[in-house]
Amino acid sequence: MQISFHGADRSVTGSCHRLECNDVQLLVDCGLYQGSRALAEDNAGDFGFDPARIDYVVLTHAHLDHCGRLPLLVKRGFRGEILATAATRDLARVVLSDSAHLQEEEAERSYTRSHGNREHAPPLYTMADAENALARFGRTLRYGERLEVCAGVGVTAYDAGHILGSASLYFELVEGARRRTVVLSGDLGTGGRPLLNDPVPPPHADVVVMETTYGDRLHRPLPQTLEEFYGAVSQTHARGGNVVIPTFALERAQELLYYLRLGVSGGALPASLTVFLDSPMAIIATEAFRAHPEAVSAPVAQMLARGDDPFALDGLHLARDGAASRAINAISGGAVIMAGSGMCTGGRVMHHLQHNLARDAASVIFVGYAAVGTPARRIIDGAKTLRLFGEEIPVRARVYTINGFSAHADRDELLAWHRAVAPGRTFLVHGDEDVMRKFAALLGTANVQMPAADQAYEL
């Protein structure tokens, strides 16, 4: 009986952990590395185990850094079953299709750059690989219901409150006389958010593997964050400009829609507000909320049950196709435009920046993480110009950075969650190394490890 770590080791992406019990091999998550070029190259590297020998994959949630290497796993021989909650399965379909599409596009670009050498940079995986992975989804996990994965391996999912369908996993492993309970936190959400439940800690366990993304900081309170957000939107509206919000398609876009609706109905925002959701992926993710009342907070589930749409806004327009997206370019003021990607590394938001960055009356509101080196980070850091589509665009729009929206638990929430599970042994993953060290010191227990890549431990 052992556990080994094959991603998100002293870093925040590429989550992949392997459990072995009774000769059965089971992965928890199979995520993509995201970020710098070096990490991108890691995606094509060896898994650190034989994909053909893996019997099951259990997913904690549908973010790309937790499920994005599944098509590659299947391409390299995995023929087992993938288990997930129903909402995770639906979102994984959107996320993996989009990822395969981007991989194919990127390969096509490097094909062009290499003057016709197909061997030069094959896609990591194709749409067909993604379809093959999606075909391997099997049994459905339900919060609080134990599922017998196979003889000697039981799993129960607990709401992790991070994104729709997200789960912490509680494993009960039996091998001969040896019994171990192992919890994998997945990504943990922050409490008090309107759409989702607060994270539910699993029962006490012998071993815990937990994320530490924000293990060294506290979040700004939500009411202050909302006040900032409403202020930025209404000031721009009063100036007659457009608001561009580069946003991630899963969760953040739905959360903002909900807050915009609340702002308009409560009078914090003008009733005449026009809002564009310019992202097919965000539109589908919004529909997933309506389709999965079992995964949302009780108040939102009640709203859905009485036919009251939590995302309905009089002035809301959904831009599904390219033509609808381009039509927004003709609007010079008074609109809120939400589009991806969140870090402005591509996608439809680039056109909206091209049309609005040079306008004094406009504003760009950043509501999420912006990695160093991305256009989002350059704008936040005060760049005077930004090069877009071969053109140097002056940045005259007002730039707001609102940090209080987070899908991750903060330091105190992580500590409380750990106290609730009260493990004998703790493995820290999914965090930067210095953050992990600070968090480990706060746990006040000697048995804490920070595994390195491909390291294995007897359970």
Ligand code: ZN
């Ligand atoms: Zn996540």
